Amino acid sequence: MGIAVEGARKRFGDFQALDDVSIDVPDGSLTALLGPSGSGKSTLLRAIAGLEALDAGQVAINGRDATATPAQKREVGFVFQHYAAFKHMTVFGNVAFGLKIRKWAKPQIGDRVHELLRLVQLDGLAERYPDQLSGGQRQRMALARALAVEPQVLLLDEPFGALDAKVRKDLRTWLRRLHDEMHVTTIFVTHDQEEAMDVAEQLVVMNEGRVEQSGSADDLYDHPANEFVMSFVGEVNRLGEHFVRPHDMTVLLDPDEGSEQAMVQRIVALGFEVRVEFVLADGTEVWAQVTRAELQKLELREGQIVHLRAGQRKSFSVAA
């Protein structure tokens, strides 16, 4: 059940957007497709919605093969980054669209639309036009429109990408709560790892048209499958063959077993956290994340020679 994609391939001219992608999204879960631009995440989402035809592979929605089903009949709710609001219709008209297509009776449409507008906190704005709404309101309207027809799955393509930081944070908390109430299988695409970890139960990390790893946020952070995942889901230092998170770097004033000599290059205070940049004897640049208290205890100065010990190193075989 849920959504299953098997061996998906898609090519646009010379560009391989999807290269043998398989994912499994459990029924009722909230899953994030995470990756840099051009990683194929949006193409995968559009293929699940039927907005893009796959060159090869299958898409199954709730156990039924949907590969040959057109978007019109897939019963998916799709939310676009730029809202795709019907500009010539009111908020009411937008949300009612799918119900009118399904030839619902007028009173039922009215009831359902107002129920949804309450859910997305837009009641009272039903007669407004999309032009008269803020970006956040438009996106909530788009969400209500997608939910109106009770889709089997909800697909969101960078839904908060066009919004400013504050609205973004509010909306993602709100989406999380909405999902807890509705339990409709949801996939959302993002390039922001913090957003993905904040909202989703399961993350699928994509790169160059392939799935690099999928799992919970903790899984990916603590047990990344490869260098790409390790550096995409968090900050990372490279020490020869090894990779270390900046908060796993310990700064020592005296040498210790396994420590390395380094010179403090720059100290950047970012509120509670402090970023200390070093250069090693071989010229490698690394940085450590320390707290304000640690910094004061160590009394670090720029130009000072210290010793670094890296805990929790990871190395990945070159073949991966």
Place this chain on the structure above:
Amino acid sequence: MTAKWGLRGLAFGYLGLLLLAPVAMIFYKTFEHGLGPPVDAMTSPDALHAIWLTLLMVAVAVPLNTVFGVGCALLLVRHRWSGNAVIDGIINLPFAISPIVIGLSLYLLYGTGGWFGPTLSEWGVKVLFSTPGMILASIFVSLPFVVRETVPVLQEIGTEQEQAASTLGASAWQTFWRVTLPAIRWGVAYGVVLTTARVLGEFGAVTIVSGSISGQTETLPLFVARAFENFDEQGAYAGAIVLALLALTTLLLMSVGGRKAKASGGSTPVGPGEVAISMSSAKEVS
């Protein structure tokens, strides 16, 4: 400040001298001796027939070119293929060719020595010197307007609204009527106004194919020209006024429709300049 008023004065002076003065002169000359003479001139059987025939041209050519224009714009914008460049070029032909040449080409094609002429006259269809030929000429000269006005608007609205409609269960046909057409309606409406104005005023091509038989194949512009040549100044002026009024009515109908749509909150209408402005503001918002 002075520079601004200077520019405004220049714009008004230029338009006044080139556009307003001649039109005002026609109005003045027509109604110089009151309403009687122009009304008499326009109620003669030949004049009434010319008005009727002109409206017939509009009634046939405008809907045909509107349906074709919207369909063609959809083809050009939504279904990209290599033949599009060719279609795009062919659509511009009526802009590039002088109407008189269009008339001549139709004359050659449908005349007694032309490709289609002999066959059609065997079937008893008379194209030249009758209504079908004039309709053909009207369609030819006014063909590009709806396409040209609709293509940029279609490009501007993009495909996301249409995709959203399809995920909500709408068929291609439902999507066209409920989403695409309302979104492009101002482009189409502007194209319709330009098409109508062109058909109303067409002279060159229609002169050649119609033969200008008064009371039979004479449209209003041809009526005006004949009146002028026959020193019937009153007829010429009155005919010109009727033509101008018909065109103004078209414009008026559209701006009334525009105000209604605006009052109900729809996107703002009219010319390509305004479309460009609303495009840039749309980008700022998103």
